[in-house]
Amino acid sequence: MTDLGLPIIPPRRSLDLGSGLSFGAGHHFTVEPGIDLWDLARNATAPISVIKQVTKRCDFDCSFCSEIFQLPDPSLEQLEIMRNNLKGTRRIFLSGGEPLMRKDFGDIVDMYADEGFILAVPTNATHGLQHAKRIAGKIAFANIGLEGPRGITNRVRGDYDKVMPGVRALQDAGIPISLSAVVYRSTLGALPFTVQIADVLNAGKVKLIMPLRKGNALKLDENEFITDGEAADAFSRLTELRTTYQWNPAIRLTTWTEENEGHMIVVEPTGKTNAWPVYNAKDLFEPIGNLLEEPIQEIWKRYRFKENHFRKYLGASIRTAAHAGGGSA
Numbered sequence: 001m002t003d004l005g006l007p008i009i010p011p012r013r014s015l016d017l018g019s020g021l022s023f024g025a026g027h028h029f030t031v032e033p034g035i036d037l038w039d040l041a042r043n044a045t046a047p048i049s050v051i052k053q054v055t056k057r058c059d060f061d062c063s064f065c066s067e068i069f070q071l072p073d074p075s076l077e078q079l080e081i082m083r084n085n086l087k088g089t090r091r092i093f094l095s096g097g098e099p100l101m102r103k104d105f106g107d108i109v110d111m112y113a114d115e116g117f118i119l120a121v122p123t124n125a126t127h128g129l130q131h132a133k134r135i136a137g138k139i140a141f142a143n144i145g146l147e148g149p150r151g152i153t154n155r156v157r158g159d160y161d162k163v164m165p166g167v168r169a170l171q172d173a174g175i176p177i178s179l180s181a182v183v184y185r186s187t188l189g190a191l192p193f194t195v196q197i198a199d200v201l202n203a204g205k206v207k208l209i210m211p212l213r214k215g216n217a218l219k220l221d222e223n224e225f226i227t228d229g230e231a232a233d234a235f236s237r238l239t240e241l242r243t244t245y246q247w248n249p250a251i252r253l254t255t256w257t258e259e260n261e262g263h264m265i266v267v268e269p270t271g272k273t274n275a276w277p278v279y280n281a282k283d284l285f286e287p288i289g290n291l292l293e294e295p296i297q298e299i300w301k302r303y304r305f306k307e308n309h310f311r312k313y314l315g316a317s318i319r320t321a322a323h324a325g326g327g328s329a
């Protein structure tokens with residue numbers, strides 16, 4: 001907060017991370033042209049991005065939710081041990097479940113912000129009002145799950161009219177936002193509205209992802225899973241519309257291919273750390289260690305998807321259109 005009590009809005013400029021990496025206005029990493037991503041991955045001693053689940057609880061029951069299996073919340077003491085073991089990682093997603101369900105979420109943000117991580121918070125925003133002022137100026141962005149218009153969001157996710165007040169509260173506190181939407185065949189027609197909403201909200205990016213076959217998504221109609229070709233067509237149409245309507249947010253679309261296998265590192269509340277999604281693994285999680293027991297550098301050594309990790313987070317294995325305000329991927 002400023003001396004006048006006004007929220008500090010993190011600047012929309014690129015953050016230089018060294019080794020040719022930066023973190024930019026579209027809320028994603030970029031890399032200087034000509035840098036070999038396999039070299040970067042092979043020489044890295046820690047991941048650039050980790051998803052840390054601070055709870056598995058949630059007040060929604062989205063039709064695609066993969067994380068429906070419940071576990072007790074980690075204590076603040078356990079979260080501190082895991083924070084210490086994450087040193088060397090560039091960005092941490094303080095994730096769920098719904099992370100803002102934790103009444104002590106502000107304490108968690110303080111704890112992780114003190115170590116200088118780039119912090120991002122994936123959230124459905126329904127508890128935004130309770131936490132916005134406390135976490136403002138400490139997180140790089142909140143990534144709001146929203147499938148566009150009310151009729152679509154209500155059908156596939158939760159309650160649009162509970163999400164939007166939370167989004168406004170986060171923005172009123174000065175927290176930058178991005179949107180994340182899961183794409184079904186029945187929601188393809190809503191994608192332009194989703195990007196229009198993102199543009200009106202001044203979002204850094206719109207992340208479009210396909211459902212993974214886990215949790216609630218196992219009950220989805222098979223017809224809702226689109227092919228990679230359909231995803232390519234949808235992305236192409238969106239980028240044309242983006243030019244026509246001069247939308248600002250970056251657009252990033254991820255499909256589940258061999259190139260993206262295992263690219264995420266997810267730390268469960270128990271500290272169990274997994275490569276995700278690994279297509280032939282139980283629950284799509286391939287266990288690679290436990291962050292309560294060892295530092296991320298040790299876990300990284302046995303992680304077999306290093307190149308996929310770097311290629312995905314640097315925009316090389318997904319479809320991307322850069323934020324109109326800058327960013328290369």
Ligand code: SF4
Pocket residue numbers: 058059060061062064065066067096097098123124145157
């Ligand atoms: S997808 Fe996210 S918001 Fe939806 S039920 Fe799962 S944890 Fe909650």
